[in-house]
Amino acid sequence: MAQKTQSPIRVGLLGAGTVGSQTARLIVEQREDLARRIGRDIELVGVACLNPDEVDLPWIDRGLLTTDTAGLCTRADIVIELIGGIEPARTFVLKAIDSGASVVTANKALLAKHGPEIYRAAEKRGVDVYFEAAVGGAIPIVRPLRESLVGDSVTSMLGIVNGTTNYILDEMTTKGLDFGIALKDAQDRGYAEADPTGDVEGLDAANKAAIMATLGFHTPVSIDDVTVEGITAITADDIAAATAEHKVVKLLAVVENGEDGVSARVYPALIGEDHPLASVHGSFNAVFVHAEAADDLMFYGRGAGGAPTASAVVGDVVTEARHIAQGCTGPAISLYRTLPMAPLEASRAVFAVRFLIHDKPGVLAVIAQTFADAGISINGVNQDLKPTLHDPGYSGEIQQLRLVTHRCDEVTLRRAVKLVCGLDGVTGTPSILRVIG
Known part of the structure; x- marks a missing residue:
């Protein structure tokens, strides 16, 4: 009383x-x-x-x-x-x-x-x-990191922490909408601001990633330490290709404390339909936390509103x-570490890269050789003819070529993609997505 x-x-x-x-x-x-x-x-x-x-x-x-x-x-x-x-x-x-x-x-x-x-x-x-x-809005994630898990060692966190982008990608997946139309729908429904830059460019999720890393690893991590990719480059073709492979595209915040230091990143990724994050729809959020003793924990709920x-x-x-x-205070934020930030070169993943190429002999072989010369092993190839696409000065069909790599470092991958984009017969802007699970 x-x-x-x-x-x-x-x-x-x-x-x-x-x-x-x-x-x-x-x-x-x-x-x-x-x-x-x-x-x-x-x-x-x-x-x-x-x-x-x-x-x-x-x-x-x-x-x-x-x-x-x-x-x-x-x-x-x-x-x-x-x-x-x-x-x-x-x-x-x-x-x-x-x-x-x-x-x-x-x-x-x-x-x-x-x-x-x-x-x-x-x-x-x-x-x-x-x-x-x-x-995470209503999701209780901060207090578990701040208090419940202080007796454990958190090693990584991965999740969907922005409801606006999750709604947009969900609409693109379930209704086949282009990004611009899905964004307009989100704005009309009040899920996205009139200026959606902070959400769709990944900045909102990056702020949350910095906070999660700071609390989980007991070391100062600033927004300036987070590498960010948004979803503005995601196209209906990316969504269709993901669906054909029984995957979905989600914007993820990923923080890790590894041998090379702390990594805090935000990026769109492909995840399998059987992954728990694939079933996070609309404006809901979900975060996975991995700790040495507690193992895997999942927090799910309304992320906005x-x-x-x-x-x-x-x-x-x-x-x-x-x-x-x-007459007391709660536990202070424990920042007793000053851990280094992991260099980009330490970031390794499986990548799905989509190129638009001229439908003529030899193009695929040259691309594969370029990847091989860079030391990148290709795990799978998917080709899908797109006769409605055209390249000025080329009368033939444009083919969509999708390569899935084995695990490799991101710097090398992007260098190889840049070389491929300079090859004769390669046109347009490539799509690069990480593959999770």
């Missing part, structure tokens, strides 16, 4: 957008239940936003709306930062910490860039930073409010 003799724990909310508005609703509508869970009352004392006149929600008292964001940071016990971006979010978060407030945030871009700075500031001031909603993300935010608020009620 909440202790009514104590003053309520004050919560300040920065941002009243999709997630912010739902966070406010949960705090207001569930206030009595939350108080019972915490052991002390909780009170929303302010909602900072740029245009209070545009906020018209029945669960937000208009007297709580303010444009004085900095001031709100100094009069709350817990500050929830949901405005996004790097600045002014970083300034407000550090101000809240300096004022003695703990912080709950869903801001993956901020943490991927300035996470260690924020974690150190919080530890020095004796307050907490929680950010379950920054990775106002209410699901707000659920994770309020979960963090309750956790921190309990700490305040009990």
Whole structure:
């Protein structure tokens, strides 16, 4: 039962957008239940936003709306930062910490860039930073990495962590849509922003990969350390070729701690239809974690949306409010290592490469020899005539040639592909996809 003799724990909310508005609703509508869970009352004392006149929600008292964001940071016990971006979010978060407030945030871009700075500031001031909603929406992945698996050694994580791109690729696969049409559909349904660059270019997933690597490997990993490929180059032909081989294309975040150091990457990949990630549809997310003792773990659920993300935010608020009620803090972010980042040359995989070639004798043989000269072994070849495709200056048919390699290093592979693109009879832009499983 909440202790009514104590003053309520004050919560300040920065941002009243999709997630912010739902966070406010949960705090207001569930206030009595939350108080019972915490052991002390909780009170929303302010909602900072740029245009209070545009906020018209029945669960937000208009007297709580303010444009004085900095001031709100100094009069709350817990500050929830949901405005996004790097600045002014970083300034407000550090101000809240300096004022003695703990912080709950869903801001993956901020943490991927300035996470260690924020974690150190919080530890020095004796307050907490929680950010379950920054990775995977409603999926509880951050806390297991931060607390449940600290007695184990995490070696790798792989997963779908961006709902927008997963929806687009899913629509391309199930309905045969081109990328542009699938993107427009995602925007019309509210799954993609008007400017979808951060999603489709892989930047959102890269921010999450940096956070996952930082927590899992106890070493600072920045967004600047993550290599990124988006899905804008994925075509209907790529999807059709994958389907013919009983595979699907997914945008993956992959982080590993190997002999050569830490690798954090985001890229579209081919995965078999029997792989668990192949059945992750729509805006859902899923993450596999491999640890030495626990072995394989899978986390699955809603990766986006106002209410699901707000659920994770309020979960963090309750956790921190309990700490305040009990007069303690939670475990700090443990960054005791400074591991090197693995060089690109250390990245090895099986690759599927698709070329467009002139349908005439000898072209395949020259391509195969180019790969052999580079030390790349070919595991399979798939050819599919495309009579509707044409190359200016060439009257014959264009053939689609798909090569699947044995495991090789990426630098060598891309060098060989570049040489092939310069050969007579090879046209267009090649498609390069990794093969998982």
